Amino acid sequence: xxxxxxxxxxRAATTTLRWRRPFSSDLQxxxxxxxxxxxxxxxxxxxxEPPKTPSAFMATRPATPSSxxxxxxxxxVLPYSSELSGxxxxxxxxxxxxxxxxxxxxxxxxxxxxxxxxxSVHEGxxxxxxxxxxGFAFVHANSFADIIAIEAVxxxxxxxxxxxxxxxxxxxxxxxxxxxxxKAEAQIGVDVHSALNAALTG
Amino acid sequence: xxxxxxxxxxxxFATPLISPNPAIALRSSIIPSQEPVSSGxxxxxxxIVRNRMKSVKNIQKxxxxxxxxxxxxxRAIQTxxxxxxxxxxxxxxxxxxxxxxxxxxxxxxxxxxDKGLCGGINSTSVKISRALxxxxxxxxxxxxxxxxxxxxxxxxxxxSKKDIELIMTELQKNPLNYTQVSxxxxxxxxxxxxxxxxxxxxxxQSVVSFLPTVSxxxxxxxxxxxxESGGKLGELDLYEVEGAETKSEVxxxxxxxxxxxxxxxxxxxxxxxxxxxxxxxxxxxxxxxGDMLDRLTLTYNRTRQASIxxxxxxxxxxxxxxxx
Numbered sequence: 001x002x003x004x005x006x007x008x009x010x011r012a013a014t015t016t017l018r019w020r021r022p023f024s025s026d027l028q029x030x031x032x033x034x035x036x037x038x039x040x041x042x043x044x045x046x047x048x049e050p051p052k053t054p055s056a057f058m059a060t061r062p063a064t065p066s067s068x069x070x071x072x073x074x075x076x077v078l079p080y081s082s083e084l085s086g087x088x089x090x091x092x093x094x095x096x097x098x099x100x101x102x103x104x105x106x107x108x109x110x111x112x113x114x115x116x117x118x119x120s121v122h123e124g125x126x127x128x129x130x131x132x133x134x135g136f137a138f139v140h141a142n143s144f145a146d147i148i149a150i151e152a153v154x155x156x157x158x159x160x161x162x163x164x165x166x167x168x169x170x171x172x173x174x175x176x177x178x179x180x181x182x183k184a185e186a187q188i189g190v191d192v193h194s195a196l197n198a199a200l201t202g
Numbered sequence: 203x204x205x206x207x208x209x210x211x212x213x214x215f216a217t218p219l220i221s222p223n224p225a226i227a228l229r230s231s232i233i234p235s236q237e238p239v240s241s242g243x244x245x246x247x248x249x250i251v252r253n254r255m256k257s258v259k260n261i262q263k264x265x266x267x268x269x270x271x272x273x274x275x276x277r278a279i280q281t282x283x284x285x286x287x288x289x290x291x292x293x294x295x296x297x298x299x300x301x302x303x304x305x306x307x308x309x310x311x312x313x314x315x316d317k318g319l320c321g322g323i324n325s326t327s328v329k330i331s332r333a334l335x336x337x338x339x340x341x342x343x344x345x346x347x348x349x350x351x352x353x354x355x356x357x358x359x360x361x362s363k364k365d366i367e368l369i370m371t372e373l374q375k376n377p378l379n380y381t382q383v384s385x386x387x388x389x390x391x392x393x394x395x396x397x398x399x400x401x402x403x404x405x406x407q408s409v410v411s412f413l414p415t416v417s418x419x420x421x422x423x424x425x426x427x428x429x430e431s432g433g434k435l436g437e438l439d440l441y442e443v444e445g446a447e448t449k450s451e452v453x454x455x456x457x458x459x460x461x462x463x464x465x466x467x468x469x470x471x472x473x474x475x476x477x478x479x480x481x482x483x484x485x486x487x488x489x490x491x492g493d494m495l496d497r498l499t500l501t502y503n504r505t506r507q508a509s510i511x512x513x514x515x516x517x518x519x520x521x522x523x524x525x526x
Contacts, residue, residue, distance in 0.1 A: 146292030
């Protein structure tokens with residue numbers, strides 16, 4: 001009886017300990033929900049609580065400062081993890097479709113589409129290089145940069161032999177491709193592998 | 203012979219008197235089933251109560267096992283959902299949160315689970331979707347549904363069958379990954395015309411709390427229209443667009459990318475909420491089964507003791523009848 005009771009207590013204690021993990025990635029939230037939406041909802045559907053909207057779960061960004069800040073705040077996110085979140089750096093170089101673009105604090109607000117290439121983050125004397133697949137990058141006027149990519153690997157983890165093999169394979173596929181879809185796929189493969197090659201050498 | 207018949211008659215009247223006492227706490231379903239068996243049988247049968255106890259114990263074991271399974275699945279998918287939370291934030295930072303936008307073609311994407319026994323989250327999603335449908339209805343406006351998951355499909359097909367554009371089920375046959383979600387998003391974007399997409403899902407806040415959430419994604423034309431008219435998207439024009447093609451093409455790519463990123467996060471959050479809801483539902487179910495088992499044990503003991511007492515009374519009254 002007592003043994004059972006003590007087992008119950010320890011079970012309850014461990015479960016509460018396990019589930020009291022802090023959710024670091026959200027809920028420092030300022031509940032800035034959309035007031036128009038909530039009003040319109042309450043008018044038509046008074047019995048049901050309005051659902052939350054994404055802005056309720058996000059910390060608001062600071063306003064544009066009057067003088068150019070010294071550091072750039074970078075958020076580099078992937079579907080599987082946030083590589084960098086809120087990190088203060090000096091400069092990032094992003095591989096936009098129009099070429100490598102350097103972003104410094106005080107950069108003009110930009111929306112840039114990314115092509116497969118090397119993203120380098122400069123912090124003092126450290127440079128971290130990632131090879132990113134496509135994605136988007138937003139630079140805001142308040143010196144915040146958001147880079148969203150699908151995949152990113154640090155450049156030192158790329159295997160040169162596999163890159164060469166892939167490049168020859170896709171060039172061959174491109175020459176033998178017949179339909180548009182196949183051509184497009186082979187072209188993408190060639191682009192990505194040549195970019196990988198350039199990343200390894202450059 | 204007559205005595206036995208009378209005794210039997212007496213017992214038929216006696217059992218309804220005896221059985222309600224132990225069965226006060228018990229559901230009424232047991233009482234009718236005891237009567238036909240006990241008429242003509244020498245003692246009140248404990249077999250029925252014993253069978254019921256066995257089945258309740260089995261159910262308790264099953265729900266406990268389901269709770270453990272849900273707990274382990276929850277742990278795995280919770281980390282993935284938390285990691286994917288950074289994915290939609292840049293889009294909201296750029297484009298704002300335009301849930302109250304007024305558009306002609308609304309498409310409501312309802313995300314739900316495939317399997318049941320997960321509490322009320324699927325009903326909540328469907329309720330919110332129906333409410334959004336009502337909120338955005340009006341002249342010249344049309345609302346369509348895209349349904350992900352069996353449970354929402356079952357509920358929405360009943361009254362909104364003509365509004366459903368696309369149904370996708372069995373999302374979690376293979377573990378969720380971005381490629382699968384982007385293929386799904388591509389499917390939806392190709393087949394459904396929309397001005398605004400509203401994704402309804404349950405956001406995982408903690409093991410016991412799931413918040414229904416609506417994420418809105420505007421088509422590029424609506425984005426341009428809102429940017430021109432000012433308001434939250436008014437600052438969008440200040441952004442320079444770096445892309446090989448025209449600004450509208452880049453905005454188109456942006457909208458599609460935003461949709462697939464937000465979908466990925468939504469699907470993961472909903473899956474996490476499903477596991478959490480299932481865990482708490484199975485937990486309360488096993489606790490309930492435990493309570494039922496306690497009550498049944500009491501009934502069983504009382505019934506057993508009553509039948510022993512009845513036997514004793516018979517023997518003693520028989521013996522005293524012989525003597526006196």
